[in-house]
Amino acid sequence: MEKIQMIYNLITGSKKARKDLKIRDVFYMIFLAIFLGIALSELIFKISIINTKSDYAQMKDTFYTGMLPLRIIKLCLIVPITEEIFFRGILYNAIKIFGFKEENLCIKAMLITSLIFAILHLNPMQIIYAFCLSMIIIYEYEKYKTLVIPMIIHIVNNTVTVFASFLNLSWMEKIRNSYGIYILIIVMFVFAGIIEYVSYIDKKKRPEIFYE
Numbered sequence: 001m002e003k004i005q006m007i008y009n010l011i012t013g014s015k016k017a018r019k020d021l022k023i024r025d026v027f028y029m030i031f032l033a034i035f036l037g038i039a040l041s042e043l044i045f046k047i048s049i050i051n052t053k054s055d056y057a058q059m060k061d062t063f064y065t066g067m068l069p070l071r072i073i074k075l076c077l078i079v080p081i082t083e084e085i086f087f088r089g090i091l092y093n094a095i096k097i098f099g100f101k102e103e104n105l106c107i108k109a110m111l112i113t114s115l116i117f118a119i120l121h122l123n124p125m126q127i128i129y130a131f132c133l134s135m136i137i138i139y140e141y142e143k144y145k146t147l148v149i150p151m152i153i154h155i156v157n158n159t160v161t162v163f164a165s166f167l168n169l170s171w172m173e174k175i176r177n178s179y180g181i182y183i184l185i186i187v188m189f190v191f192a193g194i195i196e197y198v199s200y201i202d203k204k205k206r207p208e209i210f211y212e
Contacts, residue, residue, distance in 0.1 A: 010089045011085065013144075020144075025144065025149070033154075035195065039192060042181055042188075075158055079158065084147055
């Protein structure tokens with residue numbers, strides 16, 4: 001029972017974090033994950049100096065081709081939750097507590113955690129994407145002080161990627177081979193920036209919550 005309580009506290013954060021988290025924060029993060037996921041994946045696909053097309057095809061063959069329902073649940077739900085508990089919940093906080101005793105503590109812990117998270121993805125295309133995603137997730141984790149937010153971002157990101165692989169997106173290939181891809185990337189980043197700004201201002205305006 002104590003272990004369950006420890007995991008619950010690790011995921012949900014302090015009483016203040018739980019009380020401060022609103023339903024609209026969840027929607028902010030859902031749309032942020034969608035827009036940033038599209039923008040980052042397409043940007044990395046376009047500018048990567050490695051053989052991105054073969055890496056992308058390999059990634060799809062490995063993870064998304066002919067998936068059974070249980071595998072979809074694993075990739076869209078189980079993997080994001082367990083990875084957030086370990087990487088952002090345990091590893092990141094452990095590095096902050098035991099790793100450094102100086103300024104820029106969070107930034108150094110963010111970089112180390114994100115680098116480890118990225119390297120463990122092995123595929124070159126995924127390494128770049130995973131590093132960027134992890135940095136964003138940790139930033140939001142620090143803002144909201146609860147693992148619920150990183151889990152939402154990670155779940156939405158994986159879900160969009162998985163279900164997009166089932167669609168026949170021939171029109172997307174046409175966009176990728178034209179200047180339209182740059183417009184798409186810019187628009188997605190702008191939308192993500194607007195959502196992040198709104199969520200930041202919204203949270204900043206909330207009254208401080210105190211507990212005895």
